[in-house]
Each structure stands twice: as C-alpha cells, then as structure tokens.
Amino acid sequence: MKTKEDYIRSLHRKIDEWDAEIDKLKIKMDRIDDESRAELSENIQLLKEKRDDINRKIGELNDSGKDAWQDLKSGMDLAWEAMNTAVSSATRRFFS
Numbered sequence: 001m002k003t004k005e006d007y008i009r010s011l012h013r014k015i016d017e018w019d020a021e022i023d024k025l026k027i028k029m030d031r032i033d034d035e036s037r038a039e040l041s042e043n044i045q046l047l048k049e050k051r052d053d054i055n056r057k058i059g060e061l062n063d064s065g066k067d068a069w070q071d072l073k074s075g076m077d078l079a080w081e082a083m084n085t086a087v088s089s090a091t092r093r094f095f096s
Helices: 002-032 034-063 070-093
Strands: none
Touching: 002 034, 002 070, 034 070
C-alpha cells in the first residue's frame, strides 16, 4: 500500500503528464478547422478546470489526517479516472 506522501507524489506526476498532453493539444490546434478549433479550445478549458479541481483535492488530501486520507483517496481516484477519460477523449476526438 502506498503511503499518503507516495500517493500525492504520484498524483503530481500525473498532473504533469496531463499538462504535457494539454500542451500537445494546443500545439495541434493549428492543424484543424476553425469550428473544431473553437470546440477544442472549450475542451482544453474544461480539462484545465478539472486539473485545477484535482489540485484542490490534492491540497485537501495533503492536509488530511493520517487515517482520513484513505477516505479522501477514493474520491480522488474517481476524479483521476474522469480526467484520464477526458484527456483521452479530447485527443481521440480531434487527432485520431
């Protein structure tokens, strides 16, 4: 079982990966038509909002007590999966 600190470090690494994926989407925006570009821009904004929400949850997790963090972890795991799905979906939708 991961410690709270290990878990938080893994979340920060994943956020760095998501940021890199978002940056790739921004770079690829030049290759698509105006309508798709507008839609992708909205998707990128939503991804950033989800990422920011996860960052807030990481703060809560970090501030939680030794035992309480396990309870928060399940909610974090759901947010993590939603973000993974959103990033993959945006990438497939616009660049597959």
